[in-house]
Amino acid sequence: MAAISQQLLIAFIVFALVGLYTPGPNNVMLLASGLNFGLRRTLPHVAGVSFGFAFLVAVVGLGLGAVFAAYPLLQSILKYAGAAYLVYLAVAIARSGPVASGDGTSRPLTFLEAALFQWINVKGWVIAIGTITAYAALASYPWNILTMAVLLLVLGLSSSVAWTLFGASLQSLVRSPVAVRVFNWVMAGLLLASLYPVLTEG
Numbered sequence: 001m002a003a004i005s006q007q008l009l010i011a012f013i014v015f016a017l018v019g020l021y022t023p024g025p026n027n028v029m030l031l032a033s034g035l036n037f038g039l040r041r042t043l044p045h046v047a048g049v050s051f052g053f054a055f056l057v058a059v060v061g062l063g064l065g066a067v068f069a070a071y072p073l074l075q076s077i078l079k080y081a082g083a084a085y086l087v088y089l090a091v092a093i094a095r096s097g098p099v100a101s102g103d104g105t106s107r108p109l110t111f112l113e114a115a116l117f118q119w120i121n122v123k124g125w126v127i128a129i130g131t132i133t134a135y136a137a138l139a140s141y142p143w144n145i146l147t148m149a150v151l152l153l154v155l156g157l158s159s160s161v162a163w164t165l166f167g168a169s170l171q172s173l174v175r176s177p178v179a180v181r182v183f184n185w186v187m188a189g190l191l192l193a194s195l196y197p198v199l200t201e202g
Contacts (some may be wrong), residue, residue: 001120004147008138015130016152020159023190026053026091027163031110032093034167035180041108047159048114054120054153057128060135061145062196081120087192094188137173 021027026049033042109117118124131148136142170183 002138004139004143005137007137009147012135012138012148013151013155015135016127016155017159019123019127019163020152022153026117026124027159028187028190029089029093029109030160030163031167032184033086034104034171035183037108038120038171039161039164039168042164044111045109045114046109046157046164048109049113049160050153050156051130052115052118053121053124053156054149055115055125057131057152058145058149060128061132061148062142087090090188090192093111093184104143 002149022195030045030049031043132145135148136144139147
């Protein structure tokens, strides 16, 4: 394995922390899920986000980016499919209320649903492409891709757990059904606001 550039490694970690911890579709949904379902029930969602995004970066680094460069229409299709799905999720969050014990109709995202969502998550694609294009010199190929994917997995898990715990910590503050509905409406609005870069790009 070739030596890793310490300077690029530090720069990449800072880039990853900023990208993973700042608000975006994943973090908004995890925050809402933490409030509505708690950490334990949201853990499959947490794992799906973290493993799914690390896998996305690895696949992009191993050549999928070149496919999108050759066929930009595919990227546009994914982008707008992602926007449509975010609208659907925002409506679902806005319509959800407090989860009663024994209520089996409302649930957090599963591992697979959260992992697949990464492929239509615009912020995720921005971070993935930025990772591969800006920090490819971190080490020789393919160790650079492996190193970045593993770091994103670890940092992504910490970010996902933190946002979920933040949502869960609000359960004691947001007690009434009205307060939960207001919170969910705010989260739905933030999720829709995250579409702004998609709808205004180009």
